[in-house]
Amino acid sequence: MKPTEARQNVFQKYEKLGRKLKKLVYDQDEAIDEVIDAFIHMACKPVQSPPRAIFTFIGPPYVGKAYLARSLAALMDDYTAFRQFDMGQYTTPEDETRLLGQVGYDGGQDGELMVFLRSRPRSILLFNEIEKADTRLQNALLEILTGDPQETGLDCSEVLVIFTSTLGSAMYQSRAFMTAVRENRLQAQALIMDAVSKEKKMGLETVQPVISTKLLSVMSQAYLVIFRRLSLDAVVKIGKTTLKTLSRHFSRTTGIELVFEGFVPMVKLLVLSFAPYINTRRIQKRLPDLLLGQITQYVREGHPIPGKAVFRISKAAGTFLKRHYRLSITHSQQLFIRNETIELGWDVETGDDAVTFTLARVARKQLPPAKPLFQDDLPEIKFSATGFDDVAGHGPVKKHLREIISILKKTDKVKAFGIGMPKGMLIHGPAGVGKTLLGKAFAREANLPLVYVSGSDLFDPNFIRQVYQKARVFAPSIVFLDEIDIKGVVEGTLTPISVEQILMELEAVSSDPAEFVFTIVTAQNREDVNPDLVSPGRIDISVEVPELDREARRFFIEKILEKPNDGNIDVDKVIRYISGMSGYELERIGQEAAFYAIRNDLDCITEEILIDQINTIKYGSKLDRKHIRNIEEDLRKTAIHEAAHAVISQTLLPHVKIEQVTITPRSNTLGFVAYTGEDFDDNFTKEEIFNNICVMLSGRIAQIRKFGPSGMDSGSGIDLEQATQLAYSAVAGMGMDEEIGFVHVDTLQHHVEKTMFQGILEKRIQHWIGDASAKAGMLVEKHWDRIEHLASVLIQQEIVDGAELDVLMKGD
Known part of the structure; x- marks a missing residue:
């Protein structure tokens, strides 16, 4: 046969094969053309090293990658056999031995792969979803398929190897990228291999590449065929x-x-x-x-x-x-x-x-919004059943979130201003304030499906990759990464979440509104979030969720009142008592109150039971008085101590409402004055700070006034610690001292010289404490009758509510 005729025969043979394949495999004409070009190229050069060729079919799931491999085997006479290995079935050491065999004293035993190849040297091997194989197994496969026949005892020079993968989803799921594939295929292949090289997964205790370095090197030099999404x-x-x-x-x-x-x-x-x-x-x-x-x-x-x-x-x-x-x-x-x-x-x-x-x-x-779609097809994507109307309180936060939703929906205006779509949002705030609920409500109000990720899944880069892959399939959509600031044990060390995979996915987010994926992350502390994650152009919207407001607290109490109760519970009073508590703690209140009623064979919950459970959760369990030495004397001292705090606080800080005064012994304290948290401001004047110090010192001063030297006990230790710290902050950190002036002593001592201002600092702190002690002593003496009266009431009933305290003080 003449050379010209031979060339024509080769081209005709594979062009005919291509036409047949296009009738069988739909919507993948470009991928088929790439395969046919490769076969023509292979026909024109000798085999230099095994195997005959390696193909990587890469693209979305269920688009015909494995079907094209099977169709090639069915249509090509050059290959006499075909075998498909689904790598998701070879995940344990026993599975790997079944596939590859094992070496023993008697010479070893062949696995499924070796047995197949020894009897069928001209075959097509399909390794489906190669990314599911452990990197050790990937390298072992590579050694068998590419090894020297004299060393491996197996000649793979006539074997056609096909790997399939859904890796690189961030690239090939973009319409813009698929357009680039048609215009510059080599550049597109390089980009997708670079994306694959960065993808990670969790091993037994380590983070490892999804594709081993050796296999990735071979893939990058072999034939890469990119598949598109099906119409x-x-x-x-x-x-x-x-x-x-x-x-x-x-x-x-x-x-x-x-x-x-x-x-x-x-x-x-x-x-x-x-x-x-x-x-x-x-x-x-x-x-x-x-x-x-x-x-x-x-x-x-x-x-x-x-x-x-x-x-x-x-x-x-x-x-x-x-x-x-x-x-x-x-x-x-x-x-x-x-x-x-x-x-x-x-x-x-x-x-x-x-x-x-x-x-x-x-x-x-x-369809019902909360129903998960195909639970066996993880990661799960669904519509949230929770909207803003289901979230109690947090009016300003919800207003801010609605504004962000408005931006996501007004894509034309975003383009008109020449800016990109925001890629993500951080919702941060204390535990139990509703961050997760608000994130899910955001998805509902935006009318977008979401993939929710939390816990150990956040540490698995491969799962994160799958999450964004699923989100892109159903874009526009939301990826919700809950509690991104948690830490887990990796390689025996408490470690924060690795954000490399998340960063790569964020970089790959399309600006096309039809393909947009918005990321929500939550955290308790903004400072604990990796700064790379919240840098400009990534998750750069920040929404703070404060402690529960009155409306939110009322919601929880009204839920508790759905349980059997005596009908005499003052909701507004209870709301004052639960200021500063988290949603988790508020849910516990109802449960613990119900348990108390059941244990004591009661038919309903009372206000007294409810407040007692609130105090137990906030301040510790009640102590058995039988186990407290000198209980009666300690109660009298505690009553005078707390009464002084309350009376002097009302005198100097009347704008700060007192929630309750109690001398009920608890695991954390023998008594306390509790304030309504929402009355505190973040900004204090010098006078307010000084008056706070006076209130803190008034307890010990009153005890000494009543009991003499025996009134000086360890119960005032925390008061003295707080008063001293407040005086130090005023002098060293707030520039409030007359002699030191507007100097931030803390900065100088930390960054210049530790001994700077040391002498005068000690002197001025003593001066502040001395002046506050004098003023507190004068006020205790002036209001002594009120203090003793309140102390006697406390001894009789253990607890005085804020409203009752107001009446008692006015009565005097």
């Missing part, structure tokens, strides 16, 4: 092929003739009925059942087995299809975005030895 038309073609195949089998098996009137429109409606989650795997497995199941149900209802079954669609169904199928072509995820499906209704007519099934009714149906 709805392609999915319909797959549905048609599947239905035709199974219909023929059904007719041969049952003897029932199947007649389709309007076959293509019917398949289109059947495909749409799989919304909101349409993919080829579900179509292939379930679509025929939607039709053939009608016959099965008909017969099982007692009707005779028909000789013929006719399937048709009504005129109304056809009209519906024309309107909605066009919409779905424009945006294949429209039904998902709206959380809708297409509901089908059938009419049945019986004739002579025949039955007609008419697809008569077609309607769009809203």
Whole structure:
């Protein structure tokens, strides 16, 4: 044969193969062309080292990667065998031994792969989802497939190896990137391999590359074939092929003739009925059942087995299809975005030895928002059932979040101002204030599906990759990373979350509104969040959630009052008592109060029970008085001590409301004065700070006034600590001292010289404490009758409410 004829034969052979493949594998013409080009290239050069060739088929799940590999094996005479290895089935050491074999004293035993290759040296091997294999297994496979035959005892020079993967989803799920693939394929391949090289996964206790360094090097030098997302038309073609195949089998098996009137429109409606989650795997497995199941149900209802079954669609169904199928072509995820499906209704007519099934009714149906979509298909994506109306309180926060939602929805205005879409938002605040609830409500109000991630999943880079991959499939969507500031044990060390994978995903977020993925992260402390994550151009919107306001606290108390109660609970009073408590603690109150009632055989909860449980959660459990030495004397001292705090506080700081005064001994204290937290301001004057110090010192001064030297006990230790710290802050950190002036002594001592201002600092702190002690002593003497009266009431009833305290003080 002449060289010219040989070249023509090679080109003709593979061009013919390409045409056949395009009839079998839908919507992947560019990928098939890439494969055919590779085969022509391979035919023109000798084998230099095993294997014959390595292909990496990369792209979204369920788009035909494995099917193209199987089709190649079926159509090519050059290869005599085909074997598919699903790498998700080889995850344990035992599985790896089953695949590769093991070496023993008797020479070893071949695994499935070696056994197959020894008898079939000219074969096609498909390693499906290679990223699911451990890196050790990846390297072992590589040694077998690329090794010297004299060393491995196996010649793979005529073996065609195909790896499939869904890695690099951040790249190939972008329309802009797929356009770049067509214009500059080599550059696109380099970009996607770079993205794959950065992806990580959790090993047993370590973070490791998803693809081993050795395998990645081989892949980058081999043939990389990029697959695209399937259009709805392609999915319909797959549905048609599947239905035709199974219909023929059904007719041969049952003897029932199947007649389709309007076959293509019917398949289109059947495909749409799989919304909101349409993919080829579900179509292939379930679509025929939607039709053939009608016959099965008909017969099982007692009707005779028909000789013929006719399937048709009504005129109304056809009209519906024309309107909605066009919409779905424009945006294949429209039904998902709206959380809708297409509901089908059938009419049945019986004739002579025949039955007609008419697809008569077609309607769009809203699905319940909280229902997860396909729980076995993780990561789970769903619509939140929680909206802002379900979140009590936090009015200013919700207003801010609504403004952010408005930006996400006004994409045209964002473009008009020449700025990019925001990529993410940090919601931060104390534990139990509703950050998670607000994040989910944000998704509901934005009408976007979300993928929620928390706990150990945050430490798995591979899972994070899958999360963003799923989010991009259903974009525009939200990824919600809850408690991004948690720490976990990695390699035996308490370690924060690695943000490398998240950063890579954020960098790859498309600016196209139709493909946009918005990231929400929550944290207790903004300072504990990796600064790279919240830098400009990443998660650069910050929303602070403060402690629960009155409205939110009222919501929790009203939920508690749904339990049996005596009807005499003052809601406003209880709300004052729970200031500063988190949502977790407020949920505990109702539970603990109910447990108390059950333990004591009571029919309902009372206000006294409720307040006692609040104090237990806030300040510790009650102490058994039998176990307290000198209990009566300690109670008298505590009563005078706390009464002095309360009276002097009302005198010097009347704007700070007292919640309660109590001398009930608890695990954390023998008594205390509790304030309504919302009355405190972050900004204090010099006078307010000085008056606070006076209040703190008044307890000990009153004890000494009443009990003499024996009144000087350890119970005032915390008061003295707080008073001294406040005096130090005023002098060294706030520039409030007359002699030192407007100098931040702390800064100088930390950054210049530790001994700077040391002498005068000690002197001035003593001066502040001395002046405060003198003023507190004068006020204790002036209001002594009030202090003793309040102390006597405390000894009688242990607790005095803020409102009762006001009455007692006015009565004097």
